[in-house]
Amino acid sequence: MNEILPVADRRTVRQYARQVARDHPRELSLVIGLHALAAMVGLVVPRMIGDLVEAVENGTTVDHIDKIALIIGSALALQTVLTRYARFASTRFGENLLARLREDFVKNSLGLPLGVVERAGTGDLLTRTSRDVESLSWSVRYAVPETIIALVTVVFTIVASLLVGLWVAIPCLLGVPILWVGTRWYLRRAKDGYLRENASYASINATLAETTEGARTIETLGVQDRRRKRIDADIAESYAAESYTLWLRTVFFPAAEMGYLVPTVSTLVIGGWLHSQGHASLGDVTAATLYVQFLIDPVDRLLGWMDELQVGSASLARLLGVTLVPDDRSPSGEVPANDRLDVDEVRFSYIEGREVLHGVDLALRPGERLAMVGPSGAGKSTLGRLLAGIHPPSGGRVTVGDVGLTDLPLDDLRGQVALVTQEHHVFAGTLRENLALVLDDTGADGDATLRTALDAVDALDWADALPDGLDTVVGSGGHALTDAQAQQLALARLVLADPHTLVLDEATSLIDPRSARHLERSLAAVLHGRTVIAIAHRLYTAHDADRVAVVEDGLISEIGSHDELVERDGSYAALWRSWHG
Structure with missing residues (x-):
């Protein structure tokens, strides 16, 4: 079972919301101010209608009626204009806020320790980048502005109704206990319900991704039924989670409807009694009833959007949860004295109590080409990841120039050591953009720099053959690259990144052996003077290396040149005879 990335608590979410409000005081004040003006102008209408009813009761003229009608029409027109600009300001504020949230999430996601991402799997992070961002987008674009409108309207409507007479507070207060109890009951349960719902989507995505990526393996092992049962269980959990949040809504919304009905009926009853006793005019009763009726719509919208806000809050908590992942490195500010890479008594375990590496020692000379070979599961890739600074060791140290790799900031680390594996990614965009993303500036040479990198990895011919060349x-x-072309693209990025040490973990495994050997020789020529650690099962890589390290059972059992190890007639010699024969 994959670990799920952390989720921010309510306090963290509230702190983030307050920080956003502090960072955008003018925009927020403009939004609230415009909505307040629109609400105030709209409240003229019930008062005017009440005055009209009272005037008709006492006898009036056509001119007086026309005057009131003109005031009502003008108020509605002005409210429409103010509402238009208020909604425009709300939408613009919401889009700016959403852009900030997305940028923060991308920045935080890219800063996640790779080991954490691998343990969590792709499903959870994918759900956060897709469904959670989409849910939050809806909340920011619609729920937040509508909630602000509803809150402002409620406040000014209550004030206006109390100006009619303090007695109006009685029917308004009668609906409060129903709404208060119902809302509190709902809020105590809603966030956990929606977090469970979103987590269930993450599980479904993870299972689907694993099943799709490993389809051939699943078919070979004949475990299709087991995978179907796994996805059925994930769907059942999602169904249960969604059923729970649906049940919450079916209880909460009818309770809210009762909270609307009681104040309206109470206003008519109390107002009618006061009018019969001569304590309130018919105009006051009419205005009060209309104000209470006016309250229903914003309160209803407030409670309705509250459900959407709970979804958005749960999504925001998951997005902010990425920031809670503890860093696996602590930059010291030290600068490496040289390019020498050293491994001193390094131990490592993915699971506590189950070591993969058991006290490995290794000293790499700058500019040396080292090949690491050994049986599958021996720890070659794990050692390679520690040499690239992907994981901090559980014990011992991995240093560059006497500075621990995990003591370097990530940006500095990538300028020192880079890892390229058989896994690769082609970003949506032009081939030029895919190459240039590792450069701050392509320089005065422009495309010539990119073409040189492609030529270094034997990719220039097929790149020039693309429909639009570098602009394809x-x-x-877009244009689909083969696995081999995608790997060459990844290697070209490394040439452009120009680190002094490269860790190649089966980096040419998807290229046919003849092309791979030519590619590796070309790459070696380009990387002359740099340290290269090549992890491979193809032993011609070891044959061409300066030294070969044989990794067995989490230890380096042999190290030396190809000829020395063959002459020694140990594990490497046996591997060479088996592979070469």
Whole structure:
């Protein structure tokens, strides 16, 4: 079972919301001010209608009626204009806020320790970047502005109704206990319900992704029924989670309707009695009833959007949860004295109590080409990841220039050591953009720099053959690159990134052996003077290396040149005979 990334608590979510409000005081004040003006102008109408009723009761003229009608019409027209600009300001504020949330999430996601992402799997992070961002987008664009409108309207409507007479407070207060109890009951349960719902989507995505990516393996092992049962269980959990939140709404919304009905009926009853006793005019009763009726719509919208806000709050908590992942490195500010990479008594375990590496020692000379070979599961890739600074060791140290790799900031680390694996990603965009993303500036040479990198990894011929050359759109929705071409693209990025040490973990595994050997020799020529650690099962890589390290059972059992190890007639010699023969 994959670990789920953390979720922010209510306090963290509230702190973030307050920080956003402090960072945008003018925009927020403008939004609230415009909505307040629109609400105030709209409240003229019930008062005018009450005055009209009272005037008709006492006898009036056509001119007086026309005057009131003109005031009502003018108020409605002005309210329409103010509402238009208020909603425009709300939408603009919401879009700016959403842009900030997205940028913060992308920044925080890119800063996640790779080990954490691997343990959590792709499903949870994918759900946060898709469904949670989409839910939050809806909340920011619609729920937040509508809630602000409803709150402002409620406040000014209550004030206006109390100006009619303090007695109006009685029917208004009668509906409060129903709404208060119902809302409190709902809020105590809603967030956890929606978090459970979103977590169930993450599980479904993870299972689907794993099943799709491993379809051939699943078919080979004959475990299709087990995978179907797994996805059925995930769907059942999602169904249960959604049923629970639906049940909450079916209880909460009818209770809210009762909270609307009681004040309206009470206003008519109390107002009618006061009018019969001569304590309130017919105009006051009419205005009070209309004000209470006016309250229904904003309160209803407030409670209705509250449900959407709970969804958005749960999504925001999941997005902010990415910031709660503890960093796996603590930059010291030290600068490496040289490019020498050293491994000193390094131990590592993915699961506590189950070590993968057991006290590995290794010293790499700058500019050396080291090949790491050994049986599957021996710890080669794990050692490679520690050499690239992906994981901090559980014990011992991995240093560059006497500075621990995990003591370097990530940006500095990537300028020192880079890892390229058989896994690769082609971003949606042009081939030029895919290459240039590792550069702050392509320099005066422009495309010549990119073409040189492609030529270094034998990719220039097929790049020039693309329909639009470097301007060809690749990745999702664009021109499909083969696995070999995608790997060459990843290697070209490394040439452009120009680190002094490269860790190649089966980096050419998807290229046919003849092309791979030519590619590796070309790459070696380009990376002359740099340290290269190549992890591979193809032993011609070891043959061409300066030294070979044989990794067995989490330890380096042999190290030396190809000829030395063959002459030693140990594990490497046996591997060489088996592979070469």
